[in-house]
Amino acid sequence: MIKIDEDLCKGCHLCVFICYKNVYMISSTTNKKGVALPYPKYEKECTSCGDCELICPDQAIDVGVEKHWWLKENSNWKFNPNFSKIKQGD
Amino acid sequence: MSDEKSPFLKYLREDRLPHIFCSGCGIGTIMNGFIQGMEDAEMDFDNIAMVSGIGCSSRIPGYMKCDSLHTTHGRAISFATGLKTSNSDLDVVVFTGDGDAAAIGGNHLIHAARRNINLTVICINNNIYGMTGGQISPTSPHKSYGSTAPYGVDEYPFKLAELVTAAGASYAARWTTLKVDDMVRSIRDALKNPGFSFVEIVSQCPTYYGRKNKLKTPVDMASYFKNNTIFTSELPSYTEKELEGKIVVGEFVNKQKGEFVDNIKNLSKSHYGKDPLIYSAYSEDFD
Numbered sequence: 120m121i122k123i124d125e126d127l128c129k130g131c132h133l134c135v136f137i138c139y140k141n142v143y144m145i146s147s148t149t150n151k152k153g154v155a156l157p158y159p160k161y162e163k164e165c166t167s168c169g170d171c172e173l174i175c176p177d178q179a180i181d182v183g184v185e186k187h188w189w190l191k192e193n194s195n196w197k198f199n200p201n202f203s204k205i206k207q208g209d
Numbered sequence: 210m211s212d213e214k215s216p217f218l219k220y221l222r223e224d225r226l227p228h229i230f231c232s233g234c235g236i237g238t239i240m241n242g243f244i245q246g247m248e249d250a251e252m253d254f255d256n257i258a259m260v261s262g263i264g265c266s267s268r269i270p271g272y273m274k275c276d277s278l279h280t281t282h283g284r285a286i287s288f289a290t291g292l293k294t295s296n297s298d299l300d301v302v303v304f305t306g307d308g309d310a311a312a313i314g315g316n317h318l319i320h321a322a323r324r325n326i327n328l329t330v331i332c333i334n335n336n337i338y339g340m341t342g343g344q345i346s347p348t349s350p351h352k353s354y355g356s357t358a359p360y361g362v363d364e365y366p367f368k369l370a371e372l373v374t375a376a377g378a379s380y381a382a383r384w385t386t387l388k389v390d391d392m393v394r395s396i397r398d399a400l401k402n403p404g405f406s407f408v409e410i411v412s413q414c415p416t417y418y419g420r421k422n423k424l425k426t427p428v429d430m431a432s433y434f435k436n437n438t439i440f441t442s443e444l445p446s447y448t449e450k451e452l453e454g455k456i457v458v459g460e461f462v463n464k465q466k467g468e469f470v471d472n473i474k475n476l477s478k479s480h481y482g483k484d485p486l487i488y489s490a491y492s493e494d495f496d
Contacts, residue, residue: 126227129227132233132426133427173389
């Protein structure tokens with residue numbers, strides 16, 4: 120779930136530039152500061168790579184990547200079990 | 210799991226946000242990259258001391274929830290040397306800009322690299338003096354424009370990572386703000402490295418550098434970086450003429466040498482049989 124903080128965003132649109140799946144679009148309306156905010160229009164395409172979260176200079180984006188998401192109960196990912204020593208439930 | 214906030218906000222002083230940097234400035238990206246690299250290196254945030262000089266980039270420690278030292282112009286590395294020598298348990302990180310590290314503090318930079326003292330210097334190179342109004346700096350590219358160079362710069366820029374490599378640093382790398390993952394990995398390696406580590410990050414300054422050089426928006430500057438980066442591994446296939454105006458990114462040196470504080474300790478042990486006197490003004494009275 121992608122969340123963009125309206126108070127922190129300054130509208131540089133670097134997230135729009137760096138996203139390789141083109142998730143973001145620029146809204147036509149502005150907020151109270153006069154900034155055209157980006158919004159995640161095609162959120163289903165998002166692969167949770169977290170590049171927009173890292174490049175956002177104003178710390179406004181939260182992609183919501185869960186820690187150890189591959190260890191969830193109903194996940195279909197099949198990794199080598201010795202890949203991570205963290206047990207489920209941590 | 211997530212509390213609907215950016216994961217980097219827990220290390221920042223949230224009452225001071227949004228910060229003072231212009232829209233699209235790369236310094237915020239470098240703050241994120243430093244926090245991520247610090248988490249990857251599994252360092253203790255309370256044990257980190259940040260030192261900075263004067264400039265846009267030197268405002269970073271003011272936004273971080275850790276011990277910091279805001280010092281005089283160009284002398285950040287000198288203050289950091291004193292801090293590290295007096296308390297060698299601290300992890301000292303220096304944030305400088307290009308005017309701070311290359312112009313007025315150039316000698317401090319090369320001599321810290323020569324001594325190989327255990328500091329991590331993160332140099333944010335935006336090719337111009339951003340805070341004072343767009344004057345050209347020692348790292349402005351050839352034929353770029355600034356408010357003190359209306360017909361273009363005739364001089365050639367410093368190559369900081371190569372300079373520090375030649376001065377004898379044990380880790381030197383250069384990245385751009387676009388290469389966030391490489392930047393995070395490089396900052397992690399620099400923090401872990403016992404010795405002088407230097408990470409130069411070429412950052413965008415759309416307000417001054419971009420406006421004078423026909424790259425007005427942050428996205429224009431980002432696409433300029435994307436189209437003009439060359440990795441160090443590709444270097445042999447380019448001639449010197451083709452390399453003009455390009456940004457060479459990559460790791461320049463990564464090797465271990467004797468460290469400054471360790472050398473002092475070894476000297477003291479070999480001559481006097483004990484560690485140098487730190488926190489021990491009256492220790493001889495209690496013996």
